[in-house]
Amino acid sequence: MDVAGFFIGFSLGAVSSCVFFAGLYITIQATVRVRRPVTLLAISAVMRLGLILAAGYFVTQLGLAYGLGFFVAFPLVRYAAISWSGSRLDGLKGA
Numbered sequence: 001m002d003v004a005g006f007f008i009g010f011s012l013g014a015v016s017s018c019v020f021f022a023g024l025y026i027t028i029q030a031t032v033r034v035r036r037p038v039t040l041l042a043i044s045a046v047m048r049l050g051l052i053l054a055a056g057y058f059v060t061q062l063g064l065a066y067g068l069g070f071f072v073a074f075p076l077v078r079y080a081a082i083s084w085s086g087s088r089l090d091g092l093k094g095a
Contacts, residue, residue: 009069017077
């Protein structure tokens with residue numbers, strides 16, 4: 001297995017996943033300021049999914065190890081994002 005390719009794919013996957021979840025965070029923050037939050041959420045979802053799928057497609061064209069690294073990064077970044085946001089919501093438990 002191409003270890004360097006795996007780590008390059010992992011790095012690209014981590015960056016793409018961070019952009020994906022940053023977009024989600026920004027969208028959630030913006031929904032309180034718009035008249036039609038469902039439209040904003042739908043547009044954001046289409047754009048974010050298109051980004052992650054396109055990036056995944058192009059990375060997997062480099063090789064299997066690259067693609068494997070890319071797709072391993074997504075759930076790890078997701079776990080980190082959930083852990084980070086969960087720690088920010090601890091103060092709301094008593095509310």
